[in-house]
Amino acid sequence: MYFVFPVLALYAVFFLWPGLSGVWYSFTDWSSHHEDVNFVGLRNYVQVFTSNSDYSRYIFNTVRFTLISNIVKIIPALFLALMLNQGMRGRNVYRAILYFPSALPYLVIGLMFRSIMHPGNGLLNKLLGAVGLGFLQQEWLANPSVVWGSVFAVDAWRGIGYVMTIFLAGLQAIPDELYESANIDGAGFWRKFFHVTIPMLIPSITINLTFGLAYGLKVFDVIYVLTNGGPGRETEVLGTSVFREFSNGNYALSSALNTLLFVFMAAAACFIVTRLNKKAVEL
């Protein structure tokens, strides 16, 4: 107990106290425009769900980003991991190439893709035009019908390598004997995939889903650098609106949005960990 106490004290001072303070401030009128801080009950939460400022839509956008960004990363990453877990030549090079975007800062990625996706002189539209697919040219980051697709594509380009690495670690921990037994029983690829690989990968899936949910719910940087919440407010999410309200000096409202974010994250994480842990196979 005595050994744990210093760490516990640090945790309480630097994590618990600021977190709980944030929750408390979400029930006040704290702002940059006046010195005193008064308790206002649920006023900030009421404003989040009733004002013209569309916070409800930002919450919906956040949930949408979380779900879709995980789907478009986890499924391809799983198959890439299966592919690169085979004894193919140059697999380490491919792994490095796929992982490389994860090492790039989002600021660099944002600037790069904003340039690539510019409708007038961007590489993407020029390429489409050059190969006779000019009809597919778009305002990738300014057309409300395609902007989310562009965001998911960039996010997947960056994140797939990381997710794949976790799957690879999980795949390498599956004993060969299980596949050999399945082979003797005459199981094909899909049968082995669903009855050996997936059950044995549950811990990796849990890790990826938990990380993915946490990342998706608090997403900020990829949106901020690519679209800044636009066009209009089309890609505004909770993370960018927290930043915007804080910048505008609306600290209490910003804290309320942040508290909501925390509640969503905690609920989602609890759900995933409890559900998937039950399905994990122990050796």
Add this chain to the structure above:
Amino acid sequence: MKKTFALILGLALVLCASVWAGGNRQGTTGGAKSNVTLTWMVSQGWTWPGDEELIQKFKEKTGITIDLQVIPAAQHHDLVKARLSSGEGPDIFMVQTNEFLIKGATVDPEKYLLDMSAEPWLNVMPKSRLPAVSYNNKNYGFMLWHNSPEHLYVYNKTLFNELGITKAPETFAEMDAACQKILAAGITPIYEYVADGWHHQLPFFQIGPRYEQRNPGLYKGLNDNTIKFADVADFETVLNQINSFAQKGYYGRYYMSNTQAGQNEAMATRQAAIITFNSSVISQVRAEYPEFKDEMGICLIRFLDNNTFPSNPSGPAMFACAQTRYPNEVKEFFRFYTETANLQIKLDGTPEWTNADVTVPLQQHWTTEEEAFMAGITDGQKNIQAVLQTGTKYTNDQWMEFGADMASMFMGRMTAKEVLQATDERRANIARSQGDPAWR
């Protein structure tokens, strides 16, 4: 004994080095140190070669380094406020400000801005600009901006003539007809850019005096909260007129993705016939594209048949953060920057400006187009009111938010009425949080 001697020798060396370093400072005053780096945060589009030249000169003179941080326009104001609020404000920064905006733009002037009330350079600014950098009778910043007519339509007169448009449009209907002709010729009538977030809302606000002209007492009503934005039929009309330009293709195919960076090229290559900017952009286009020989003209924005001049004694101003570790060095830089010779360097090294609005004598570079345009403007057109964002409270505070709503309107996600209602809600929130009695 040897140890004591070595210690004394060491201390003596350190002392000598300190004295030498101190003696090497050139031109620093007021306790400023030479070996420091100051951060200067500006929005993209607010800094020019003249600033870099001054930074270099300042370093040569004082040894103080200025780290210029240029932030994308769409993110600059949010970032400044976030950094100030978190106690991590840059030593020096620029923000768009006016008499009503200074509090909102800097979060809390008395808390976050370095008091400059005793500085000798305050009288370099014209008196009309002082309220924009002052709060509760204290002066905090330096506003150096040009005095060119801003923002109006700058158009390609040669192209207009070639297309049979023989005179600049004087009404909304004439503007609409001119745009139709230009579009029919395969040219974008107006180069508009939404992606920067700050520009496409200008036409709505710049014709503020026209609203006042048609609705006497409007500004007063908006400021004492007896009139709401959503109540003003003219506001809705103009938003719809602007939206109709976007929908008819007058802003071009990629106006939602366009940025200011493409503006001059669009003009010089005849991809567009009109840009909405300040009049001095003409000299900038000519300097960047010497092969461009077309004659240029200037006319007022014509939504709501506007014929009033956009008077606007506001603009970006330079402030220092009260939490800076180097207040003396920061003040040293402000003094250096505002010396007459250095203001001339700034003006000469700023291609977008033809003049600087200061009280000290500078060699200005007004263009013939500007002089001709201003000669045709009467006092009656100029003296009605300032532009809407400068003359009304809690309006410029939400500049980017209003722009985002207008973008939503262009995409069909919001109506003009909803844009105005959202503006009223934000005005009320800001006013209440500032304790404005008119909103209680």
